[in-house]
Amino acid sequence: MQKISNYINGQLVEPIGQSYLDNYNPATGNVYSLIPDSDERDVELAYKAAAAAYPAWSLTSAEVKFKIFMKIAELIEQNLEQLAAAESIDNGKPISLARVMDIPRAASNFQFYAQAITQFSSESHQMEQSFLNYTLRQPIGVVGCISPWNLPLYLFTWKIAPALVAGNCVVAKPSEVTPMTAFLLSSICIEAGLPAGVLNIVHGNGPKTGMSIVSHPHIHAISFTGGTRTGAEIARVAAPMFKKLSLELGGKNPNIIFADCDFDEMIATTVRSSFANQGQICLCGSRIFVERNIYDKFKTAFVDKVAKMKVGNPLDESTKMGAIVSQLHFEKVLSYIELAKEEGGKILCGGEAVQMEGDLKNGWYISPTVIEGLSYDCRTNQEEIFGPVVTIMPFDTEEEVLKMANSVMYGLSSSLWTLDLKRAHRMASLIQAGIVWINCWLVRDLRTPFGGIKNSGVGREGGFEALRFFTEPKNVCLKL
Numbered sequence: 135m136q137k138i139s140n141y142i143n144g145q146l147v148e149p150i151g152q153s154y155l156d157n158y159n160p161a162t163g164n165v166y167s168l169i170p171d172s173d174e175r176d177v178e179l180a181y182k183a184a185a186a187a188y189p190a191w192s193l194t195s196a197e198v199k200f201k202i203f204m205k206i207a208e209l210i211e212q213n214l215e216q217l218a219a220a221e222s223i224d225n226g227k228p229i230s231l232a233r234v235m236d237i238p239r240a241a242s243n244f245q246f247y248a249q250a251i252t253q254f255s256s257e258s259h260q261m262e263q264s265f266l267n268y269t270l271r272q273p274i275g276v277v278g279c280i281s282p283w284n285l286p287l288y289l290f291t292w293k294i295a296p297a298l299v300a301g302n303c304v305v306a307k308p309s310e311v312t313p314m315t316a317f318l319l320s321s322i323c324i325e326a327g328l329p330a331g332v333l334n335i336v337h338g339n340g341p342k343t344g345m346s347i348v349s350h351p352h353i354h355a356i357s358f359t360g361g362t363r364t365g366a367e368i369a370r371v372a373a374p375m376f377k378k379l380s381l382e383l384g385g386k387n388p389n390i391i392f393a394d395c396d397f398d399e400m401i402a403t404t405v406r407s408s409f410a411n412q413g414q415i416c417l418c419g420s421r422i423f424v425e426r427n428i429y430d431k432f433k434t435a436f437v438d439k440v441a442k443m444k445v446g447n448p449l450d451e452s453t454k455m456g457a458i459v460s461q462l463h464f465e466k467v468l469s470y471i472e473l474a475k476e477e478g479g480k481i482l483c484g485g486e487a488v489q490m491e492g493d494l495k496n497g498w499y500i501s502p503t504v505i506e507g508l509s510y511d512c513r514t515n516q517e518e519i520f521g522p523v524v525t526i527m528p529f530d531t532e533e534e535v536l537k538m539a540n541s542v543m544y545g546l547s548s549s550l551w552t553l554d555l556k557r558a559h560r561m562a563s564l565i566q567a568g569i570v571w572i573n574c575w576l577v578r579d580l581r582t583p584f585g586g587i588k589n590s591g592v593g594r595e596g597g598f599e600a601l602r603f604f605t606e607p608k609n610v611c612l613k614l
């Protein structure tokens with residue numbers, strides 16, 4: 135069975151304790167590789183390698199970093215098929231999606247930040263003719279990056295690329311549920327000539343490996359993407375140590391549909407925004423609010439399309455809905471469907487596990503599920519499910535839908551469908567979310583601020599926001 139290695143000080147190494155965790159293929163339910171069950175000794179080794187590499191890396195020119203990053207991106211692109219297949223097997227996502235979204239975006243993250251650092255500048259403030267202030271933006275030192283399982287390589291590289299290019303050295307941990315592509319990236323970094331110790335990837339679970347990074351006394355910043363509860367635990371430990379924290383957390387995003395929208399485009403996009411990646415994208419719209427005078431028309435057209443979505447083998451080219459990432463998550467999603475029924479919800483389609491055949495018979499599959507008849511403030515509509523489950527609800531006025539949309543503790547993203555320009559801008563300013571898409575979904579310009587408000591997180595990623603996070607501003611005041 136394949137054993138994944140840690141990547142420390144430029145080398146692929148075994149965990150010090152020689153202990154491993156099982157890695158499952160969600161499509162079959164079988165263990166197919168082993169993951170290092172790293173502990174604080176491995177994190178310490180990674181920290182020491184990073185600290186030793188830091189002085190030289192922080193002084194490396196933008197041009198040299200640019201070349202290394204572009205080489206990493208090129209190697210990701212050259213290995214697209216291998217990486218897409220690995221992502222699909224590890225996560226259960228359709229290979230067709232990994233090929234067009236996850237892996238190309240991982241390459242873009244390196245390309246984007248290779249260029250962004252050449253454009254990054256800082257401020258100066260002159261005080262009359264007497265004093266000049268200027269701001270230095272210096273790397274922090276050794277930083278920690280911790281990422282989730284839903285977009286494994288995509289989100290892992292979204293953190294490490296800005297952290298590294300800003301001059302930091304990194305100790306990173308991908309999700310133990312989907313470690314494979316981060317492992318494959320280790321070899322790519324070696325081949326691309328990334329100096330030893332600049333990036334260290336330590337595999338393992340959250341409470342042990344992740345927490346060893348968070349609580350390490352000399353790792354001064356943590357960039358984390360994952361669940362809100364985990365984010366709270368990380369903040370509880372890191373805040374008294376005065377670490378810089380970027381927390382990208384859960385969501386319960388509204389999708390608000392007015393009668394005057396472009397109906398066909400809205401339906402096609404809403405199917406995607408509900409069920410892409412089995413609904414396991416933090417930006418999926420799981421609460422769909424529809425203006426009452428088109429509610430029935432929407433329901434018929436939407437359910438008709440969703441009911442035709444076939445759940446299938448993630449490795450089949452035609453599959454649009456793959457497997458749920460793990461048994462634990464599969465059970466969690468099913469328990470929410472049960473809760474929805476208890477709360478009086480009517481299942482319009484889906485609502486159950488799909489029993490596959492042959493090699494896939496022990497895999498974790500759930501049919502895309504649409505539920506109606508629930509109040510906006512019930513648990514099903516307030517708690518993050520993070521699976522192929524959406525609810526639909528009618529509304530009459532802007533005030534009413536805003537109240538319902540903003541009623542949750544989350545505030546990550548939102549979608550609005552209307553051709554009324556004034557209403558679109560009015561709603562966009564009043565909706566409580568870090569991201570508003572109008573008549574579209576998941577359109578990503580990497581320069582824009584990315585993140586949420588309320589319990590969806592603290593701080594922003596993307597563009598210069600991430601470069602500001604991964605640097606410390608220092609004001610220098612000079613008497614002229």
Ligand code: NAD
Pocket residue numbers: 280281282283284285289307308309310338339340341343344345348359360361362364365367368382383384385415416518520546585586590591
């Ligand atoms: P998770 O919080 O369980 O795990 C995320 C990462 O944190 C993993 O690497 C895990 O090992 C690690 N971890 C867990 N406990 C830890 C601890 N005590 N200390 C340090 N590290 C720890 O989340 P998940 O289940 O992997 O991902 C799903 C969640 O991520 C959903 O809530 C989803 O909304 C959220 N998410 C948010 C965004 C965003 O940009 N806001 C993007 C993707 C996913």
